[in-house]
Amino acid sequence: MSIKFRKNLLVCSGKSCQDASNFDLVDFINTKLKDYNLEHEIQAVQSVCFNKCTIGPNMIVYPDNVEYSTITKDDIDDIIIEHLLNNRIVERLVYNDKNKFSGTNKKQYRIALRNCGFIDPEEIKDYIENDGYDALAKCLTEFTPEAATQEIIKSGLRGRGGGGFPTGIKWEITSKSISDQKYVVCNADEGDPGAFMDRSILEGDPHSIIEAMAICGYCIGANKGIVYIRAEYPLAIKRLKIALEQAKDYGLLGKNIFGTNFEFTIDIKYGAGAFVCGEETALIHSMEGLRGEPTLKPPYPSVSGYLEKPTNVNNVETFASIPAIINKGAAWYSSIGTEKSKGTKVFALAGKINNVGLIEVPMGTTLREVIYDIGGGIVDGKKFKAVQTGGPSGGCLTEKHLDFPIDFDSLTAAGSMMGSGGMIVMDEDDCMVAMAKFYLEFTVEESCGKCAPCRIGNKRLHEMLTKICDDNGTLEDLDLMRNLGVVIKDTSLCGLGQTSPNPILSTMVNFYDEYHAHVVDHKCPSGQCTSFLKYYIDKENCIGCLVCARNCPVNAIFGEKKKLHIINREICIKCGICMEKCKFDAIYLK
């Protein structure tokens, strides 16, 4: 069976395009096609968002793959006569994006996700069919370990776990540490709220991690690999186990890989899901069976890590990029991205965004492209307010950062950080103080408690935020929070404490007016902090039945029978009883 209609018009029915056209484009086109007697050879169907929402309404003519944008009713005749009947592209409706990369107008470029969604992760043959294990073969038979490491250095790949340390350099350092035993560790702890990049890679393409870990082992001189994965990822674990078995069966793990004397095996260790165990020294202690607490660096794991042996720790996404770099070359990889951040980055879009999902874009893509084109804009056409990158360690980017190219350095310069790739989008209804409080709650919960600034300081910060959100804050609290935040950053032992005040500090810079409104005007501008809401009685609905006044525990309601009642908000303790008791919907919160 092949596609029946000579041509199909795929009309975007995404929210943003629908809002932009305000009539049923599909219906309209199909009616038009009938007028031209084309309904038996051409049809229009609805399609999901094209990721070009800023220039909608959009459509694609299939199979020609010509995309028309900003279409109006008047353009349909042109499209039918010119394109569908005479095969001439209606150039004026083709949107030419000047900032394209590699000649296409697709904003996403998949390197780490190249196999996710295409191969069966439980079938090694699928991976092999798609160039799987070519990179390992190439390294073992064509490259010396030094040459392979040089390739990674030249590619410019930086760690995707948050720190952004150059991967090849890390490998080189570990390779130079002299020891009888070294280890390759894959950090699959992924603890940021809202992040699911690493999970998706392991669930969709586990062999690429196995292959990359073996390559790393070859480069640094290690024959043992360990994947440290949180036990809450059962499907990822299951698929990784299957992949490991298959790789062993095929001789791609074990002794004499590809007939060389290189040997490599991989074990799995499970984490209990503590966020701090994603920090590499804590992770190593947890693997050793000790408490998952960080220790001071140096010594770095590359020198003394697991069981005090040189250990190379890399993130899942970092590893997933390696086989592609070896296969296609460092020059290819370093041609993508910005000057100091090469390649692509996977982000997990979440929050108030239409297209929640996993995306991969070249470094240097702007926030606007990510949010409005790929992300499909803000839910219900609301106003974009901010996006939190870097999770609980990061900060927020606001409207003024929309045209910022996203890379490691620009995010740091903007007071946030790349982090592992979670992006939580907030709209006008979100309160930034409450957002900061949410992240602090997380850090307080996840702090290991080893050092005082983080254990006690974050708790105080959280208390102050709670006070502010409950309408008890003062201007002094704001100063205190800022000072305390800086001290915590400077004096904490590990990355968790060193970054935990970031959500507060960055929202205080970008949204100081909101903090001010909470403590001075006693208002929550977005209306999210319910403590600021007050009870009112509606003039129209109140019949003066006395019920509310009788039930108010503090006698805050006054009124005579059959007359409008009034709440004295000075006395009211906001217990809500009156609203519950009123049978006439006369009491409301505002």
Next chain:
Amino acid sequence: MAQIKSVDDLKKIRASIQEKNQKAVANNDNMEIIKINVAMATCGIASGAKTVMNFLIEELPKRNIIANVKQTGCMGYCYAEPTLEITLPNENPMVFGYVDLKKADEIIEKFIKKGELVDGIIPINYELAK
């Protein structure tokens, strides 16, 4: 199982995998087989991808359609789960979003049997490093 002991072995295995796919073509009256990928990562399964996949595996033979239904990882369209990617013989892959059982039925009857596109197509929005 044949172990891979050299680069040549790897190439041979890859060739034999590709040949097997060709064979499937030959056995099937020279009709290339229909390929259906179901996004079965945690997000997909949570929105019902497994039910849809089981439905396809059960229904397709009943309706005399020979297809290779396989699970894959996340296709990235978490907002439109469950998602399917269907490749009809000699055609480009088509991705469908929000596929519930009703949609799956419509896809079989209209798209797979008759080649008619149905509502809910997701245009491929990325380029692959292949």
